[in-house]
Amino acid sequence: MRQRLLDWEAAARSRLEPAAADFFAAGSGSERSLAAAVAAWDDWCFAPRVLTDVSVVDTTLELFGLRLPSPVAVAPVAFHALAHAEGELASASGAERAGALYVMATRATRRIEEVAARLSRWWFQVYVLNDRGLTGSLVDRAVSAGARALVLTGDTPIVGRKPRPAGPIPLSNEDYLVNLGLELAESAAPGARELTAEDPGITEEVIGWLAERSGLPVLVKGVLRADDAERCLSAGAAGVIVSNHGGRQLDGALAPAHAIEEVAAAVDGRGPVLLDGGVRDGRSVLKALCLGADAVMVGRPAIWALAAGGEEGVFELLEGLRLELAEAMALAGARRLSECDRSLVRFDPAKGGRP
Secondary structure: OHHHHHHHHHHHHHHOOHHHHHHHHOOOOOOHHHHHHHHHHHHEEEOOOOOOOOOOOEOOEEEOOEEEOOOEEEOOOOOHHHOOOOOHHHHHHHHHHHOOOEEEOOOOOOOHHHHHOOOOOEEEEEOOEOOHHHHHHHHHHHHHHOOOOEEEEOOOOOOOOOOOOOOOOOOOHHHHOOOOOHHHHOOOHHHHHHHOOEOOOOOOHHHHHHHHHHOOOEEEEEEOOHHHHHHHHHOOOOEEEEEOHHHOOOOOOOOHHHHHHHHHHHHOOOOOEEEEOOOOOHHHHHHHHHOOOOEEEEOHHHHHHHHHHHHHHHHHHHHHHHHHHHHHHHHHOOOEHHHOOHHHEEEOHHHOOOO
8 A cells, every 4th residue: 555655655746836835744843753654563472372363354343333343443534635636525525435434523514514414424624713603603513514524623722833734725715614614704814813713822722612512422633641531431432533633733742652551541441533644545444443543534545546636546545554454454463453452563673672
């Protein structure tokens, strides 16, 4: 799958405006965390079981009542219209064909209701904006359209500065504001964008507010520490997502592959633990599961597949990861996801220690 992803990225870069490609590819600062998120999976090695009957391998799981064929979901990524003319409509259709969970971004470039009409398994990602009322109205619309959970992004009090793209991304106000209300779309763009920026003053109290308003489970995304996981659960979170925001926020932050074990141990089965960060093949999915993740998300891979192949590309990506995971499980001696446990992985002795 890794080579296929490289091919998709190359094809995407040949088709997209450079600023659009850089928007998706960029990390913050020196992009150390961006590179580390992928490389860190190679710090873990398998210790496979032998002489295990793997004639049938089951990759299915259930999350909040949703039965899924694989533990691989589409992560929330903004502005799909920069990658493909149909934007989120194409990526959602590809995910639905694969039976995968799809997490719709607050900053989607197609209307919530239009995208939701193509989905039967989806969650809604939430930024708590400076205009709290606007945040509430977006959540209300997502609930009405059929979202099954909310994903609160918790690691973006401000937006980390990135060295690229050097110029503005080619996104129209119409696309930027498509879900943010006619009153904002008709106002001056600078004022509208200030109202729709993230509120840097939020705390864990917003977890309860979102849960009460929506009636849905709320997962907090961006957790890299055990104590933060505990704090989120105590405030009413139904689960957490281990992520360093694709290396786009605090440069030098832990790679999710090095944080997942600590966070999963702190949660200790009280809710699902998902992981978003650096997953590029089925073997990395298996390592994440063995270290305590219940499921993983892919962000940039889905965007490159969308840009290069539209709906078909997203379907091929998700189906390919499912098949690679099944193969890796069979070779490791795991017949079902519950058998993907810590005993199957070791920290690479050549690294001289633990993450």
